[in-house]
Amino acid sequence: MSNAVFLLLVALMARSAAAPGGRASQPAKRLLLISFDGFRWDYDRDVDTPHMDRMALDGVKAKYITPPMLTMTSPSHFTTITGRWVEDHEVVHNMMFNAKTNQKVPHKETLKRSEWWDNGVLPLWITAQNQGLKTASFYYPGGGATYGGRAVDRAVVEEAGRPDDNETEWRQNIDTVLSWFSEEDFHLVTLYYGEPDNVGHARGPDHEDRKAIIRQIDRTLGYLRDAIARRGLDGHLNVIVTSDHGMTTVKKRPLVDEIVLNKYLNLLKLASFEILDYGGFGILTPRPGMEAEVVAALAKAPNLTVYTKDDMPESFRLARSRRLPPVVVVADLGFNLNSRFIVYVNKGDHGFHNGEMDMKMIFRAFGPDFKKNFVSEPFDSVHIYPLMCHLLGIRGEPNNGSLEQTADMLVTAHGGAGGRGTSSPSPVTVTLVFIFISVLTL
Structure with missing residues (x-):
């Protein structure tokens, strides 16, 4: 066999093998991560939630997932977006504090304080941007900070004192983030809602007002599904819906x-x-x-x-x-x-041991890369990070999660923890290999 034929066959094989995983050969997938603060794992069990029920049939539902210690908003959200335990990312409380000076800063006032969030662990937004993707954060904790001087491409930061339960505004926020995908070619967007946490604190997890806000969340997720279809994003957008912790009734004893x-x-x-x-x-x-x-x-x-x-x-x-x-x-x-x-x-609260069932949280997902009508076994929230890296096709930073924990919910084969996915050889590749071997034996 001549050198020219040999080089031609090698080039054809390399091109064929690279095509399934190459960004140029397939439309880039998009990922929307939505967090509903304080959504306990079983909050949909005593409320009629037709849209969430439909979502489970069209995608994946975990029985429940376990937040990190601490079962608080900022530590848990940052574990999800970094894939690191709290002892590694160091966002150890909702309040920013300095034990030497007795400084204490309330949660919403920390959201732009980079010195609280930037401790050497990179969140997914920055990792994705470093690999050529466009990312955005809408109210998500940590999204308004900078990391090593780098900011999220677009960040909308929640203001202190702003109501969290305006349903019209919730839908407007969905329209905004979906327009970033469909009109501005964003790849990753994180979206945060402050309910049902506020209602759970004020009224308790068993109150009718909590049930009402779950029905509002369900309507909002139905609006999301319709809006995705209207924008033609069905085949390109994966959606993960999760939380940060649960809620329990505070015992009002003597x-x-x-x-x-x-x-x-x-x-x-x-x-x-x-x-x-x-x-x-x-x-x-x-x-x-x-x-x-x-x-x-x-x-x-x-x-x-x-x-x-x-x-x-x-x-x-x-x-x-x-x-x-x-x-x-x-x-x-x-x-x-x-x-x-x-x-x-407060009549309801969290911050308790993450082994308590009242502290467990929800996980739902749907989109082109997720199976349909699939119920996942429970897992720790730290494992969401490598799953998101896989969905985006990027290499994750060192993390404490494992893609093996969520692999069963995916339609196709997967790679290692936090890395790029892998594909089986295509029929064309197999055929070329057979021809190549046959030529060599002539």
């Missing part, structure tokens, strides 16, 4: 049963910093030399468990955090932590 930590230890004397009046999770920095005394005192308080970083369960994935104070307090399900006196008025 005052003697409430947890007021100052009854068990003198916070002014023994602690130099604390965030305690914040649901089921609290953090403290003891004064120098007083850690053992603080832990011993807290161990006498009812309805809670106290941990130091040295004895924290490995499953928490928190112990390696440099930012987290040395003492962590987790209340029993439904009990809120109070520091010096009772200030808590």
Whole structure:
């Protein structure tokens, strides 16, 4: 065989083998990630949700998924978008804080504070942009920050005090993000809604108002499906709908049963910093030399468990955090932590152990790459990241997730964790290989 024939065959084989995975040979897929804050895994069970039911038939439904410790908005959302445990990405609370200066910044005021979010772990927006894709964030926590000086291509940041439950505005937000896909060629967009978290806090997870907001979410998802079809995005847009944590009823017991930590230890004397009046999770920095005394005192308080970083369960994935104070307090399900006196008025809350079923969250997905009418076994939310990398066809940053955890929900074969997908050889490739071998044997 001549060198010319040999080179021609090699070129044809390479071209054929590369075609299935090449961006130029196929229309690029798009991905929309939607998060409904505080949507507990079972919230659709006591409400008529025809659009979510239809979505499950047309796509994938996980039985439930488990958020990271902490079961709070900012830490959980950042785990989803980075694929890293909280101890790695260091967004360890909803509040931005500095334990040395006693600075405390409320959640919505942190959304543009890059010094809180940018800790060396890249979120998916920046990773995708580094590989040539266009990305956007609409209200998603972390989307308004910069990472190593790089901003998300387009970010709309939620303003403090803005109502979260305006259904007309919800639909307008859907129209906006879908126009970014259909008219401006965006590849990844993340969209956040602040409900049903607000209703769950104010009214409790069993209240009729919570059920009403679930019906509103269902109508919104029906509007989303119709809008996708109107824009001709059905064959190109994958959609993941998820949450960040669940919600539980706060036990309104007589005052003697409430947890007021100052009854068990003198916070002014023994602690130099604390965030305690914040649901089921609290953090403290003891004064120098007083850690053992603080832990011993807290161990006498009812309805809670106290941990130091040295004895924290490995499953928490928190112990390696440099930012987290040395003492962590987790209340029993439904009990809120109070520091010096009772200030808590919520009827529902989160921040409790992520093993509790009330803290579990939803996962739904549909689109060209997802199977239909498929029920997935439960998995940890950290595994959403490599799934999203696969759907976008990009290489993920180092992460704690695994594509193996979600592979069964995909229509086609998959690659390794967080990497590009792989395809089986095409019939043309197989034929060329056969011809090539036959020629070599002549």
